Amino acid sequence: MIGDPAADPGPAAYPDIHLHPPVSLASAHLLDGDLLAPTVAGSKHLVECGWCQQRQQAADRHHGDDLDDAAFLQAARHRAMTAGAAVLGPLTRLTPALHELTRDTDVREPVTVGQLWRLRREQATELAVIVAVDQWWVTVAPVTTDLAAADEFSLLLPASATPLNVALAVCVSLDCTVPMLVLDTLIAPAGRPGLTQQMPAPQTLRDVWRAWRRGEPTPAGPVYGTALDEGDLDRRELRDAVATGFAPLIGASAAIPGSDPLSEVTPLAQRVRDRGLRPSQMARETGLPMEVFTRIGRDGRVTPNEAGQLAPLLGLDRTTVLAANPPLDDDLITEVSQPGYRRGLRRLAAATCSTEDDQRWLMAQTVAPIASRTVTGRDPEPAAVNPWTDKVQDYLRAKLAELDDQP
Known part of the structure; x- marks a missing residue:
């Protein structure tokens, strides 16, 4: 977009309004209240952006053609201050239901193909449909309210398909x-074959995704967008903006607990053996029970607290000791990555002045050694059930109970 920041009257006219990036950089999560945020693109932005043109056309149906931008912003601001942001709903294509995406909800549904989710990571918030799940990795198709972004491999959903x-x-x-x-809020469940007015069936999404990957014709039945041609510069720019919005969400992979280290580390068991001390002597010097060193000898993990006590003996810091732990079990990484834990982890983070990622890492590090010292005579859990679910839930339940007991 082309614009001269110095020529933008917004900061002078509305000094108390926080400035946002141009609307073209936003996607489906933009709220009605953001109408009050001037951009630096000026009229050039409105000429090039079909999304903003639609919003402006909708506004024109409620105001006279002779109303300039400044007067419209003043009217919109006054209405929002006197009657709430909900009154701006008729001025846009966005419905009040979209504002519900800002609520912090408790997710209990398992992640499956065909669901519509809100994705959230720090300041990035997007909508997407699940097209594939592989342990703690999820392949998603971005979702936008701007139908101009849909090409011949994009599904068009009617308003009745989702809440x-x-x-x-x-x-x-x-x-x-x-x-x-990064999955945060389940917006709509996966569809089921034979029903109308709902999300597409999972198999339909798989077939469309496979057609896109292989360059094959799309399956008949769903409604698709229009193919791009060489002259569709505005649509290509719009699609680039939608894709760019997912960059922070893709980058969140670095926050996965137990991610492979950037450099090779010496295993914890090897570091302990290199000390050349008997387990009983190390237990006396560290104050740790013998069970910890038995666990380390069997390639087990230590908790963050145990790592802090063990660090002076090994001449290391706690972080290095934790990095020397064996890799986390894949099922455990998958379990602590479940969106259902995000609400509790955010509560713990707020109470301890840490981050959600810190609390997720701590939970994984603390729960992991449990498997090495848990003995049970029960039959193994079925393959479809994650064996770490109960342990992770018990940990989080206990931590939240501690918060509730605090005066």
Whole structure:
């Protein structure tokens, strides 16, 4: 977009309004209240951006043609201050249901193909449909309210397909892979074959995704967008903006607990053996029970607290000791990445002045050694059930109970 920041009257006219990036950089999560945020693109932005043109056309139906931008912003601001942001709903294609995406909800549904989710990572918030799940990795198709972004491999959903009550474009051809831990709110469950007015069936999404990957014709039945041609510069720019919005979510892969280290580390068991001390002597010097050193000898892990006590003996810091732990079990990484734990982890983070990622890492590090000292005579759990679910839930339940007991 082209614009002269110095020529933008917004900061002078509305000094108390926080400035946002141009609307073209936003996607489906933009709220009605953001109408009050001037951009630096000026009229040039409105000429080039079809999304903003639609919003402006909707506004024109409620105001006279002679109302300039400054007067419209003043009117919109006054209405928002006197009657709440909900009154701005008729001025846009966004429905009040979209504002519900800002609520912090408790997710209990398992992650499956065909679901519509809100993805959230720090300041990045996007909508996407699940097209594939592989342990803690999720392949998603970006979703936008701007139907102009839909190409011949993008599904067009009617407003009745989701609780948002707005038409959506599922851009399968913009697919990307994100860690499961960025999934935040389940908006709509996967559809079922034979029913109407719902999300597409999982198999339909798989077939469309496979067609896009292989360059094959799309299956008949769903409604698709229009193929891009060489002159569709505005649509290509719009699709680039939608894809760019997912960059912070893709980058969240670095926050996965137990990610492979950037450099080779000496295993913890080897470091302990290199000390050349008997386990009983190390137990006396560290104050740790013998069970810890038995566990280390069997290639087990230590908790963050145990690592802190063990660090002086090994001449290391606690972080280095934890990095020397054996890799986390894949099922454990998958379990702690489940979106259902995000609400509790955020509570712990707020109470300890840490981050959600810190609390997820701590939970994985603390729960992992449990498997090495847990003895049970029960039959193994079925393959479909994650064996770490109960342990992780017990840990989080206990930590939250401690918060509730605090005065």
